[in-house]
Amino acid sequence: MPALDCYADAETLFLNVRFIVTVESTALPGVLLITPARFGDHRGFFSESWNRQRMVENGVDIDFVQDNHSLSREVGTVRGLHFQSPPHAQAKLVRCGKGSLFDVAVDIRKGSPTFGRWIGEELSFENGKQLLIPAGFLHGFVTREPDTEIIYKCSDYYSPECDGAVRFDDPDIAIDWNMGDVAAVLSDKDTAAPFLKDFDSPFVYEG
Numbered sequence: 001m002p003a004l005d006c007y008a009d010a011e012t013l014f015l016n017v018r019f020i021v022t023v024e025s026t027a028l029p030g031v032l033l034i035t036p037a038r039f040g041d042h043r044g045f046f047s048e049s050w051n052r053q054r055m056v057e058n059g060v061d062i063d064f065v066q067d068n069h070s071l072s073r074e075v076g077t078v079r080g081l082h083f084q085s086p087p088h089a090q091a092k093l094v095r096c097g098k099g100s101l102f103d104v105a106v107d108i109r110k111g112s113p114t115f116g117r118w119i120g121e122e123l124s125f126e127n128g129k130q131l132l133i134p135a136g137f138l139h140g141f142v143t144r145e146p147d148t149e150i151i152y153k154c155s156d157y158y159s160p161e162c163d164g165a166v167r168f169d170d171p172d173i174a175i176d177w178n179m180g181d182v183a184a185v186l187s188d189k190d191t192a193a194p195f196l197k198d199f200d201s202p203f204v205y206e207g
């Protein structure tokens, strides 16, 4: 039984137990869509954006060690597709702190039945949705509004020597970024990134 606030009244206890977080699978096995409950009142809302015990109860036991937060000024800012190689591979839990973005994960585990396949989810401050991306997957996003902020937890520390990238517009992955006529705003690193076929993925599918 999860530890509950013993001073909460019966209705709050009921709501807290039943609706604190929703965990849904996606078309890409291993990638989860997580929606924490928001408790609204006349001031706004309160939400537990991360609760390890709740996630363990939902089969997700990841020891996150670093939180990242980035601001992207322009609509169409693309950050990715990035990964960190073993021994510092990172699982990530991604949410949008302000504005909105399209968040993408790509399976690059050699031997995986879904190697090279992608899924994307619209994450926004308004919808409060989060994407859980395991190690072995590329991560990237494009912003849908100016001044969009992304906040995400990582299961290992930043290791520049293990940093890797794949072109966001890799024709073999063929992500539909749904950008319309908005031009991508890229870092030099992302502009120069290789296609997936042009490098040997450091990840191996383990079932």
Ligand SMILES: Cc1cn([C@H]2C[C@H](O)[C@@H](COP(=O)(O)OP(=O)(O)O[C@H]3O[C@H](C)C(=O)[C@H](O)[C@H]3O)O2)c(=O)[nH]c1=O
Residues within 6 Å of the ligand: 068, 070, 079, 080, 082, 083, 092, 139, 140, 141, 157, 158, 187, 189
């Ligand atoms: C990732 C990272 C970067 N930095 C420093 C290194 C650079 O001086 C500066 C910008 O780094 P970068 O251009 O790699 O930032 P993004 O393009 O947002 O990269 C991130 O974007 C995609 C979406 C990700 O999932 C990764 O977390 C990460 O690759 O922050 C740090 O000090 N610590 C870090 O953990």
